[in-house]
Amino acid sequence: MKVFLVATEESGDRLGASLMQALREKLGDSVEFRGVGGYEMAAQGLPSLFRIDDLAIVGLAGITQALPKILARIRQTARAALDEKPDVMVIIDSPDFTHRVARRVRKKNRAIPIVNYVSPSVWAWRPGRARAMSHYIDHVLALLPFEPDVHQKLGGPACTYVGHPLIEQIGELRPGPEEAGRRTSGTPLLLVLPGSRKNEIRRLIEPFGRTIERIAKTVWPIDIVIPTTPHLQDLVLRETARWPLRPKIVVKREDRRAAFRAARAALAKSGTVTLELGLSGVPMITAYKVAPWEAAIARRLIRVPSVILTNLVLGENVVPEFIQTDCTPDRLCAALAPLLADSPERKRQIEAFARLDGIMEIGRAQPAMRAAEIVEEVATKSRQRVP
Structure with missing residues (x-):
């Protein structure tokens, strides 16, 4: 053949x-x-x-x-x-x-x-x-x-x-007993995922940084991890140099997976990574920004109630999304803070993510x-x- x-x-x-x-x-x-x-x-x-x-x-x-x-x-x-x-x-x-x-x-x-x-x-x-x-x-x-x-x-x-190919990576994404304990006790680990393209990072890194600044005033201490790729590492380092709370930047696959297994919550760019986080059981909020003219075109074309893959697979808008003018530090912080605590918002996402196994036929x-x-x-x- x-x-x-x-x-x-x-x-x-x-x-x-x-x-x-x-x-x-x-x-x-x-x-x-x-x-x-x-x-x-x-x-x-x-x-x-x-x-x-x-x-x-x-x-x-x-x-x-x-x-x-x-x-x-x-x-x-x-x-x-x-x-x-x-x-x-x-x-x-x-x-x-x-x-x-x-x-x-x-x-x-x-x-x-x-x-x-x-x-x-x-x-x-x-x-x-x-x-x-x-x-x-x-x-x-x-x-x-x-x-x-x-x-x-x-x-x-x-x-x-x-x-989805993520199905074959479930063992790497989900925490063992010790890592599961880290999610709910000790210093919370927050994943920050500003994107996999330079333009995405440049648009999101500033509101994400200001959100982290506000979060750190209410949730302290806190660890920040940014998984990225080797060719974007220098850009992320430069763009986060002015953050008041310096993140740990990881590029190796095993370090990225370890961060997903230990994270208490995530602040992420909308995209495939939201499904990765959902399958990992990590509560999240999502954001996205493009040039105004691109946003105008997208508003006329997009016909779904959410751009978040996890929401679309679940059939309900469980994960909050902040697009364009809604992507502000105040709004991001207000939605993210409850996910770092034992809150109804956190519980709702975790319970919804548990349904993904049946919907996506994980294990079969x-x-x-x-x-x-x-x-x-x-x-x-x-x-x-x-x-």
Whole structure:
């Protein structure tokens, strides 16, 4: 079986590498990989067409400037897929890139089945994409449990919940007895998560710092930990140098996981990290800020009652969110302080997070293997249709 994969971001690269490993476990040496991926997929044996680093673009302005390069890479990737004539093509996340590749391939060769790993957020904005996808996507592998129903209602392609990759990391995220005790006694540990992109950090670090200053006046002593990545460490150090309470900055995976297991509460940028915190059982408040013109566009497009993944999976707005003008130190402090104490607000979040196991099929779902089974099934059905 020849599998052509397309992943252009780090998160997609990790998913692609896990899928490759699962396919190899199922099929042994009879599976062959081609396409585009990052370092982790390369470690699994993918000879990538090009380095994905030059596609790491943030914001609409950045996309506009890099558009000629992006379009050239889309054409290059589609041509390669058509030349390879794979048994199945798997596009992974990054819909602005990968779906353009998929549409080009489907237009030129309808015999190549296409699987989409990670559904675009059709439940949040541009719901018409679901029906459009049905013309060039054969199957969607969903990370969130509500997505199959959404695609069915919107007229999208076949969609199966395979499980979020965080499911496979539960043992690292949840505290043992000693760490659980730290959460409720001794000096409270507050996680601060200002984002994984430079623009996010620069917009949030100032209100987050002023919030910490106010919190420290009412909750003392307190420990602050900021998990980040090595390439952002210097930026975080510079931006927090003026904080009255200096945080501990950690970059190693094991240190990040240890902080999640010991944290009493978190102040976080909205995003995937909110689901990570929910699965860890860490009460949180969330915030986000973008440029005013970007916020104006988002307000017209977004169609969900919350932008917090944990809230969407639970089906209720348990986690407070403070977006744009609501992201002020006074409001953040007022919502965060109760989570550091034995309060009704803290109890409500913890009880809600306990429901995530059943909703996300933790203990039953094996995301990479489920995904591999569907990829193999789609490829096999396609081969059987060929005369």
